Amino acid sequence: MIAPSILSADFARLAEEAAAVAGSDWLHVDVMDAHFVPNLTLGLPVVQSLLKATDIPLDCHLMIDNPGRWAPPYAEAGAHNVTFHAEATDDPIAVARDIRAAGAKAGLSVKPGTPIEPYLEILKEFDTLLVMSVEPGFGGQSFMPEVLSKARAVRRLVDSGELTLVVEIDGGINTDTVEAAAEAGVDCFVAGSAVYGAADPAAAVRALRAQAASASPHLTLVQ
Ligand SMILES: O=C(CO)[C@H](O)[C@H](O)COP(=O)(O)O
Numbered sequence: 351m352i353a354p355s356i357l358s359a360d361f362a363r364l365a366e367e368a369a370a371v372a373g374s375d376w377l378h379v380d381v382m383d384a385h386f387v388p389n390l391t392l393g394l395p396v397v398q399s400l401l402k403a404t405d406i407p408l409d410c411h412l413m414i415d416n417p418g419r420w421a422p423p424y425a426e427a428g429a430h431n432v433t434f435h436a437e438a439t440d441d442p443i444a445v446a447r448d449i450r451a452a453g454a455k456a457g458l459s460v461k462p463g464t465p466i467e468p469y470l471e472i473l474k475e476f477d478t479l480l481v482m483s484v485e486p487g488f489g490g491q492s493f494m495p496e497v498l499s500k501a502r503a504v505r506r507l508v509d510s511g512e513l514t515l516v517v518e519i520d521g522g523i524n525t526d527t528v529e530a531a532a533e534a535g536v537d538c539f540v541a542g543s544a545v546y547g548a549a550d551p552a553a554a555v556r557a558l559r560a561q562a563a564s565a566s567p568h569l570t571l572v573q
Contacts, residue, residue, distance in 0.1 A: 351537060353541070354374050354377060355541065356379055357380040358543045358547060372406070374555050378540045379392070382413045382414070387487035388487050408428075410424045410432050411459065411540075417438050418448070421445055428454075429454050430454060433457025442475075455478060459481075461486060466481075477514075478517075481498075483498075483519050502534050529562070529565035532563070
């Protein structure tokens with residue numbers, strides 16, 4: 351799956367920017383609060399408007415403090431996935447259960463420096479693991495290949511049937527890096543600048559999807 355990140359889109363034309371990537375699997379929406387990360391983007395009112403403007407399932411990535419308070423309303427609004435950060439809460443299971451109870455898929459995200467081992471036991475409470483391959487906060491950064499060991503570890507658990515989970519990666523994904531992520535077992539690739547910086551965003555999505563499928567030991571391209 352390819353999830354274009356609207357962080358790299360024109361925020362004054364979000365409906366058109368969503369339409370420009372029709373055919374994407376998810377639309378990745380970066381919610382930043384200027385506390386958990388040093389940047390401020392958008393919040394629930396914009397997500398509610400986007401939900402009316404596009405049929406692409408919204409993959410909301412909350413880079414915010416206190417997700418227990420703020421995550422469930424995104425699920426209630428109709429987001430497909432609501433992902434929050436492991437580093438932002440002491441009770442990720444409670445947050446995941448609240449998101450699921452409110453009708454969305456629950457995602458857990460980890461920063462590049464956060465090990466995955468302490469969270470393996472609780473991943474059964476989640477539908478998605480979002481591995482950050484840049485420090486969260488800004489688009490256009492360079493991919494950090496050292497995080498792929500986390501994708502590999504979780505992929506093994508998915509392949510052995512111990513977990514049912516989408517392995518997603520975010521940060522610096524482009525035509526130079528998507529294959530390494532696919533080889534590590536990633537299912538879903540977030541791409542901001544590589545999609546919205548392209549002359550033809552929809553073609554960029556198709557190219558990334560084809561490249562990922564060709565490099566993946568477990569994915570098959572569905573036309
Ligand atoms: O979560 C993010 C940053 O915190 C973005 O989704 C991510 O960086 C995508 O941008 P790019 O593909 O340009 O790296």
